[in-house]
Amino acid sequence: MEKIKVGIVGTGYTVGMADAHVKGYQYCKEDCELTALYDIVPGRSREWAGEKGLDVKICETFDELLDSVEAVSIVTPNYAHVPLVIRALEKGKHVLCEKPLSISSDACMEAVSYGKCTDRVKMIGFSYRGIPAVRWMKQQIDEGRLGHIFTWRETLGGCRIANPKVKLEWRMQKDLSGTGALADFGCHMLDLCDWTLHNASGEIKEVQGLVSTTIPERDKIFGEGKGAVTNDDNAAFNVKFESGTLASFVASRLGVLRHTIEVYGEGGMMLFRDDKPDEVEVFFKEKDGGYNGSAEVVKVPEELVVAPWFNAEIAEFIQCIKTGHQPERNFERALYIQQILDKVLESCETGRTIEL
The missing domain is CATH 3.40.50.720 (NAD(P)-binding Rossmann-like Domain)
Known part of the structure; x- marks a missing residue:
């Protein structure tokens, strides 16, 4: 061929x-x-x-x-x-x-x-579905290792735009980018969370959100003077699954050192950080018991590893x-995630919890 x-x-x-x-x-x-x-x-x-x-x-x-x-x-x-x-x-x-x-x-x-x-x-x-650690975490959840999932917490962002001297890029303008950090990082986080938890936790049923713009003006790339930043620098939002699982997210283009995920369930906890994409810190327990001993670091099986994961x-x-x-990862999936983001934005604008 x-x-x-x-x-x-x-x-x-x-x-x-x-x-x-x-x-x-x-x-x-x-x-x-x-x-x-x-x-x-x-x-x-x-x-x-x-x-x-x-x-x-x-x-x-x-x-x-x-x-x-x-x-x-x-x-x-x-x-x-x-x-x-x-x-x-x-x-x-x-x-x-x-x-x-x-x-x-x-x-x-x-x-x-x-x-x-x-x-x-x-x-x-x-x-981000290519991250070996996340793929392994999904395997454990799908196999029932954590049982009922209580909570998911995730942070994602970057540090480059924290410098106020970075000029007014397209990604800072609502008519060119849509939302800012909410779209740029939020779509990845929502996709990962829903993809990883869907079999265990079902559909997302409710969302809440907050956004802020911390650097309201920047120097124009083309032309003189400053222009307005018209979308969000930071976003914090929550979703609730039909099982009752709660997930919380923080996205910021003004300073997030690590992409991190923490997931907690009746069978224990798993923690991921992006400087160790082939490792997961785990602390498992009996589903009807408490925590004993200590957490350990698990190396992801070689068959799940692609480097770089992109x-x-x-x-x-x-x-x-x-x-x-x-x-x-098709266009229907992209539409589904965008529909959730639109509801998060509605929550940001109205101050209400929005049902899907």
């Missing part, structure tokens, strides 16, 4: 995900080949390819890229995802779109509806193209 020709649209002005996609396709080099790049900013993709040492075709239009490949990674600002997705599917291409699929549920629905008209692979970039997403995308199967 010939290698699958892949292109990437959107190389990023400052920090973007395109580099991770490049490395993922290079990891899968036996089955695919990155052959084309396109960015809406003239000259940017050529400059970026030079920086990365890539020998690829530099395209002047998105259609030129689509005519050169069989599959495409869409790594652009959130507002542009759906039009690009639909155009790629119209041209018969397999699509891996970065998360979130769009800035609202209504926009996501367009992509989902169009996607039902084609057999092309349609995948959303919920890459590559697991690219590998699944390529495998789906080869086999004709659709991924679990």
Whole structure:
């Protein structure tokens, strides 16, 4: 079988995900080949390819890229995802779109509806499912090791934007990004939590949320002066599952040192931190008894380990193209997570608990 020709649209002005996609396709080099790049900013993709040492075709239009490949990674600002997705599917291409699929549920629905008209692979970039420790934790929960799940607590974010001198990027503007930290990090956390707990805890039934913007203005990237930050720097939100399981989340682009997950149930507890993606700290107990002894660190079985773990997403995308199967991380999943995020935002705006 010939290698699958892949292109990437959107190389990023400052920090973007395109580099991770490049490395993922290079990891899968036996089955695919990155052959084309396109960015809406003239000259940017050529400059970026030079920086990365890539020998690829530099395209002047998105259609030129689509005519050169069989599959495409869409790594652009959130507002542009759906039009690009639909155009790629119209041209018969397999699509891996970065998360979130769009800035609202209504926009996501367009992509989902169009996607039902084609057999092309349609995948959303919920890459955190590739973390070996999280995959192992899900196994334990699905096998009933923790029994009834009481609580889940998760933190995720970054530190780069804590510097007020970072300029006004698209991700800080509601019309281009939708929500800020809530969308950027919240969609990953919700996907992981729901995916990991669903078999044990059922559906999410209620949500609550709070958001804040701590740095209200930043220097403009293009032009003089300052511009308003129109979405959230920080988000804190809770969900309740039909089983009664409670999950709480903190997302911030102004300072989170570690991605952490803590899950507690009648059979004990498990703790993950992202500087040790192949390890889980566990403290198991009898479901009808108390804690005895002490916690221990478990190394994840080798068959669950992919390093770097982002590559697991690219590998699944390529495998789906080869086999004709659709991924679990599909556009319907992206819509479902966006619908929950929209309800969290409604809670933030109204101060009420919102039922799903």
